[in-house]
Amino acid sequence: MYELEYSMPSSVNDAVAEIKKSSEAKYLAGGMTLIPTLKARLSSADMLVDLKGANLSNVSVSSSEIVIGSMTRHCDVASSSEVLSSLPALAKLAGGIGDHMVRNCGTIGGSLANNDPAACYPSAVLALDATIITNERAITAEDFFVGMFETALNENEIITEVKFPIPEKASYIKFPNPASRYAMVGVFIAKKANGVAVAVTGAGENGVFRCSEIENALNSSFNVGSIDNVEISPDGLNNAIHASGSYRANLIKEMAKRALNEMI
Amino acid sequence: MEISITINGKEVKANIKANTLLSTFIRENLNLTGTHVGCDTSQCGACAIHLNGDAVKSCAILAAQADGAEITTIEGIANGDELHPMQQAFHENHGLQCGYCTPGMVMSSIKLVENNPNISEEEIRKGLEGNICRCTGYHNIVKSIKQAATEMGG
Numbered sequence: 001m002y003e004l005e006y007s008m009p010s011s012v013n014d015a016v017a018e019i020k021k022s023s024e025a026k027y028l029a030g031g032m033t034l035i036p037t038l039k040a041r042l043s044s045a046d047m048l049v050d051l052k053g054a055n056l057s058n059v060s061v062s063s064s065e066i067v068i069g070s071m072t073r074h075c076d077v078a079s080s081s082e083v084l085s086s087l088p089a090l091a092k093l094a095g096g097i098g099d100h101m102v103r104n105c106g107t108i109g110g111s112l113a114n115n116d117p118a119a120c121y122p123s124a125v126l127a128l129d130a131t132i133i134t135n136e137r138a139i140t141a142e143d144f145f146v147g148m149f150e151t152a153l154n155e156n157e158i159i160t161e162v163k164f165p166i167p168e169k170a171s172y173i174k175f176p177n178p179a180s181r182y183a184m185v186g187v188f189i190a191k192k193a194n195g196v197a198v199a200v201t202g203a204g205e206n207g208v209f210r211c212s213e214i215e216n217a218l219n220s221s222f223n224v225g226s227i228d229n230v231e232i233s234p235d236g237l238n239n240a241i242h243a244s245g246s247y248r249a250n251l252i253k254e255m256a257k258r259a260l261n262e263m264i
Numbered sequence: 265m266e267i268s269i270t271i272n273g274k275e276v277k278a279n280i281k282a283n284t285l286l287s288t289f290i291r292e293n294l295n296l297t298g299t300h301v302g303c304d305t306s307q308c309g310a311c312a313i314h315l316n317g318d319a320v321k322s323c324a325i326l327a328a329q330a331d332g333a334e335i336t337t338i339e340g341i342a343n344g345d346e347l348h349p350m351q352q353a354f355h356e357n358h359g360l361q362c363g364y365c366t367p368g369m370v371m372s373s374i375k376l377v378e379n380n381p382n383i384s385e386e387e388i389r390k391g392l393e394g395n396i397c398r399c400t401g402y403h404n405i406v407k408s409i410k411q412a413a414t415e416m417g418g
């Protein structure tokens with residue numbers, strides 16, 4: 001790792017002031033992506049501004065939405081009684097990220113800011129139409145994910161919380177890569193008042209996407225059989241060493257069926 | 265920068281470079297070489313320690329992030345000459361071969377059991393997703409953890 005400085009400001013405003021001191025500074029959340037990439041010199045920073053002190057790890061719930069602070073760790077989302085009772089699929093998703101040691105550090109804000117194409121949270125955010133709240137504005141899920149490792153965040157912008165509308169029902173299933181536990185393909189299905197949303201992570205060349213083929217099938221008939229008749233094209237799917245595009249296309253259907261099975 | 269950490273019950277103060285990994289600090293500054301480093305990719309779990317009561321991978325954390333924290337390493341779990349039940353169970357069940365993964369296995373599984381005293385075999389196997397062993401085939405590791413869980417009060 002290159003040499004750098006470290007600071008831990010005690011508010012969001014102080015963190016923004018701190019990061020502006022250098023053009024090469026980066027925010028640090030759980031460090032589960034950032035520290036390994038700095039170690040491998042895949043990225044560099046001359047200063048890390050740790051958000052741990054900025055008071056961003058509250059979870060609150062109302063009848064219509066759950067609000068999760070960006071520094072809430074995966075383990076805390078997985079075990080939150082609020083999340084477990086109003087949106088259990090999200091608790092399950094968080095409890096399946098990496099392993100228990102990764103979950104003890106990694107955060108929802110870090111995961112979303114990173115937008116790894118195989119990360120789990122983006123599928124929930126997109127399927128549930130969650131809103132990303134930052135120190136500057138509110139960003140819709142649709143606008144937030146721009147491409148592989150790319151988001152709508154401006155330089156120095158901090159995710160402060162994520163607002164999830166509570167659906168009627170939801171479910172997430174992933175086919176984990178056996179070594180990393182990231183999703184080879186992960187499917188999040190949400191049944192909402194205005195219809196069914198299906199978001200797929202791990203498969204797309206540009207990261208998470210909505211799968212309109214399965215959405216249409218489920219909106220006309222909400223059962224596992226209707227997924228069988230869907231054709232998923234391998235075009236635009238990740239063709240990489242761990243799995244081909246057509247294998248992933250098949251996994252999308254299979255994971256969608258398993259997710260649906262948990263809902264009905 | 266100056267940091268102060270309580271490690272295995274003892275407070276240490278040190279002046280470190282901010283890019284020092286916690287695993288490096290533990291091994292090289294404190295000479296506590298029981299914490300191993302087995303990979304570059306944060307996947308093997310050989311470096312597992314307890315940080316403020318949670319099992320974490322010390323190779324993916326900066327020592328600076330642990331300023332003010334309480335840390336336990338594999339050196340800190342025995343009670344004098346009496347091994348921790350998890351260490352004793354690994355010993356009795358041949359839960360190790362080369363021993364490289366073992367400190368991480370022990371530190372990780374202590375927390376798996378503490379957080380779930382009646383842990384099942386399936387939960388143990390799933391819980392060890394972040395700890396890789398290239399020798400044992402895991403069978404005796406799982407057996408060790410099962411025995412320790414009984415002794416730890418499950």
Ligand SMILES: Cc1cc2nc3c(=O)[nH]c(=O)nc-3n(C[C@H](O)[C@H](O)[C@H](O)COP(=O)(O)OP(=O)(O)OC[C@H]3O[C@@H](n4cnc5c(N)ncnc54)[C@H](O)[C@@H]3O)c2cc1C
Nearest residue numbers: 029030031032033034098106107109110113119120159181
């Ligand atoms: C072994 C292993 C297995 C994993 N498996 C999975 C998995 O199965 N599924 C999965 O989804 N993920 C997985 N991950 C990734 C894990 O979830 C990370 O925790 C996550 O991607 C990054 O979150 P973090 O809090 O650690 O962020 P960091 O690594 O600290 O930061 C990541 C990036 O986000 C920026 N950032 C962080 N917080 C904010 C914020 N609030 N506002 C703006 N920018 C911010 C940082 O500057 C940095 O660029 C795994 C990681 C490891 C090491």
Ligand code: FES
Nearest residue numbers: 302308309311323
């Ligand atoms: S050395 Fe830390 S996970 Fe491998």
Ligand code: FES
Nearest residue numbers: 361365397398399
């Ligand atoms: S005993 Fe050799 S790596 Fe596990």
